[in-house]
Amino acid sequence: MTENPRAPRITATSRRNMLFGTAAAGAALFAAGCTSNESNDGKEDEAGSANVADDKPGKKVTIGFAGPQADHGWLNAITTQAKNRAKKYKDVTLESTEGSNDNAQQIGQVETLINKKVDVLVILPADGKALTQVGLKAMRAGIPVVNLDRIFDSQQAYRCWIGGDNYGMGLNAGHYIGEQLKDKKNAKVVELAGIDNLELTRQRSKGFDDALKNYPNIKKVARQSAEFTVESGQAKMAQLLRAQTKFDALWNHDDDQGVGAERAIKQAGRDEFLMVGGAGSKRVMEAIKKDDGVIKATVLYPPTMAASAIDLARALGQGKGVSGMAEFEIPASLTLYSAVVTKENVDEYLPIGFT
Amino acid sequence: MKPPNGQAPRDAVPVAEAAAPVSPPGGGSGPEQSGQQNGRRKMKLAGGRLDVRHLSLLGVLIALAIVGAATKPDEFLSTDNLQLILTQASVIGVVTVGVTFVIIGGGIDLSVGAIVALASVWATTVATQDYGLTGMLLCSVLVGVGCGLVNGLLIAYGPMVPFIATLAMLASARGLALQISDGKTQVVNVESVLDLGVPSSYVLGIPPIVLVFAFVGVVGWLVLNRTTFGRRTVAVGGNPEASRLAGIAVKRQRLLLYLLSGLCCGIAAFMLIILTGSGQNTNGNLYELDAIAAAIIGGTLLSGGRGTILGSVLGVLVFTTITNLFALNNLQSDVQQIAKGAIIVAAVLVQKGRSTP
Numbered sequence: 001m002t003e004n005p006r007a008p009r010i011t012a013t014s015r016r017n018m019l020f021g022t023a024a025a026g027a028a029l030f031a032a033g034c035t036s037n038e039s040n041d042g043k044e045d046e047a048g049s050a051n052v053a054d055d056k057p058g059k060k061v062t063i064g065f066a067g068p069q070a071d072h073g074w075l076n077a078i079t080t081q082a083k084n085r086a087k088k089y090k091d092v093t094l095e096s097t098e099g100s101n102d103n104a105q106q107i108g109q110v111e112t113l114i115n116k117k118v119d120v121l122v123i124l125p126a127d128g129k130a131l132t133q134v135g136l137k138a139m140r141a142g143i144p145v146v147n148l149d150r151i152f153d154s155q156q157a158y159r160c161w162i163g164g165d166n167y168g169m170g171l172n173a174g175h176y177i178g179e180q181l182k183d184k185k186n187a188k189v190v191e192l193a194g195i196d197n198l199e200l201t202r203q204r205s206k207g208f209d210d211a212l213k214n215y216p217n218i219k220k221v222a223r224q225s226a227e228f229t230v231e232s233g234q235a236k237m238a239q240l241l242r243a244q245t246k247f248d249a250l251w252n253h254d255d256d257q258g259v260g261a262e263r264a265i266k267q268a269g270r271d272e273f274l275m276v277g278g279a280g281s282k283r284v285m286e287a288i289k290k291d292d293g294v295i296k297a298t299v300l301y302p303p304t305m306a307a308s309a310i311d312l313a314r315a316l317g318q319g320k321g322v323s324g325m326a327e328f329e330i331p332a333s334l335t336l337y338s339a340v341v342t343k344e345n346v347d348e349y350l351p352i353g354f355t
Numbered sequence: 356m357k358p359p360n361g362q363a364p365r366d367a368v369p370v371a372e373a374a375a376p377v378s379p380p381g382g383g384s385g386p387e388q389s390g391q392q393n394g395r396r397k398m399k400l401a402g403g404r405l406d407v408r409h410l411s412l413l414g415v416l417i418a419l420a421i422v423g424a425a426t427k428p429d430e431f432l433s434t435d436n437l438q439l440i441l442t443q444a445s446v447i448g449v450v451t452v453g454v455t456f457v458i459i460g461g462g463i464d465l466s467v468g469a470i471v472a473l474a475s476v477w478a479t480t481v482a483t484q485d486y487g488l489t490g491m492l493l494c495s496v497l498v499g500v501g502c503g504l505v506n507g508l509l510i511a512y513g514p515m516v517p518f519i520a521t522l523a524m525l526a527s528a529r530g531l532a533l534q535i536s537d538g539k540t541q542v543v544n545v546e547s548v549l550d551l552g553v554p555s556s557y558v559l560g561i562p563p564i565v566l567v568f569a570f571v572g573v574v575g576w577l578v579l580n581r582t583t584f585g586r587r588t589v590a591v592g593g594n595p596e597a598s599r600l601a602g603i604a605v606k607r608q609r610l611l612l613y614l615l616s617g618l619c620c621g622i623a624a625f626m627l628i629i630l631t632g633s634g635q636n637t638n639g640n641l642y643e644l645d646a647i648a649a650a651i652i653g654g655t656l657l658s659g660g661r662g663t664i665l666g667s668v669l670g671v672l673v674f675t676t677i678t679n680l681f682a683l684n685n686l687q688s689d690v691q692q693i694a695k696g697a698i699i700v701a702a703v704l705v706q707k708g709r710s711t712p
Contacts, residue, residue, distance in 0.1 A: 076538035222685045229637040239682030242439050263632045
């Protein structure tokens, strides 16, 4: 709290720098725009593209990347997506730290990146709240932060937030199941949630419940939380199947724990219901494509957000905006859409399914 | 009497058994003494009679069954549910048998969960899966025994206390599991392995992994109660100095105990592979605590020298039944964890009340 009075001033300084950059870029665009108006339309496009990020090599940018330990399929995909996207750009150097689930350790890793004076930081915190202070520290040191997925407590701690929509994930899963069962009387739905003490699990469950409220014929009869691991998925699903001798639909929050859940379903010899997954693993997408089991859909929580975060960080480092948008600057926050992958559209999403 | 190299002459063993409960010269501290008393008590129990501790645990199980029957009569009281409880108890049950030996022998093994994770990951790599069921089983068991060997050497012949050595193993085995799997879930494609986990392979309705659990439990009981190895374990855990003086190779005994625990982890890892059809570096999460908790409520003394396999197995079944009961009644994991903690405290309190006159 004692640092607070200083915060606005320092942030203001970095804002001023940014504003200056924006003003300069804006002026250039304006000037170019003026000339193009006088001549022809073709030049206007050219002028526009000069100010938004594209694949052409530009100013060299060093991006520091700090994420949690990649001990889960989705987190693993996040790291891979970030690294591959950074490799794509010749002007980007990625300084990536070893992932850690320990808050203190991750704070130390981010501080190391600050000391290395990277140009932009991309941080996926193990715990958003716990890493807010180090985000603030980076911003004060004049390093813009792209906050990936798990959000910091203060908007001052990041320049841009990009992440998935956990509430929307639950909502879309609920609506998909609702539409499938809308003509069925007294339909029963079961939920296999993720780790209960994570905010994202609560949001997913809330979205799911809110969506189901639109379908008065459907009742959620049971919910158990697993731990995003195969083992817990098998154990909890086996119990759910015992507890509910007959139901119509199952939403499983996470495709990784789904490996275990599907195993339990097979062991119980059950197939009277439809199953919807979560996050979007390649294995599940292939199963949806084959359409020979209970799994009919999965709700995306796209790991491509890490690649997009690198794009945003690069644009930030080069003082550019985002192509296809009117803004001179990159946006302050971006929420990705949690699409429902079904047999109809699975081919489109297969390339981003994680293993 | 100081035997060279700690090699115990065979004829010294009965002396060790007699010597174990005797106070060492100079008198022991409080916990040691209670360990000896319990050691003596254990000797009487070696015949396999049920004692109060088991009866109280059986009572808990029966109480849980009554609650289950009252709240969910159709779901709880069915052979399918019994099968489910036993299946879910099997993997942790086998681990607990190994941990019980280590604790009775005066040690502790915090690395069991990590070893299960490492063994399950190592046995499900693409390279290992090429060797089929036998290769995977062999790999899983060898990794378990290997980790147990490292633990045992560090503790018995090295300068490390069990807590530190197995803590180090916990960290590095999990790390290696993460490195090998690269954080990915390794799905098993070997049909013969997958088949062992589905109903078509059940023997008289009993899943193979439950049979393995039963087998390990019976063998564990026999080894502890009917062999010199078992008696030495109790002696070494109750009073290492007296055991040494009586000619037991204390160091070798300790090494063997960690090997045994590692072996159980290897077997459990393969059972987990059968159960989940995959290997993952997050497998066996907090098994060390679950196994120790089950052993403790089963009456095993944390300071060593006392404990039974039957008690540990009952301990595992109590925890698994609670989980089942809560899930059937759709109670969430927070309540389950609170109940688990309360039961550990209650069980230990009951035993304290009974064992101290």
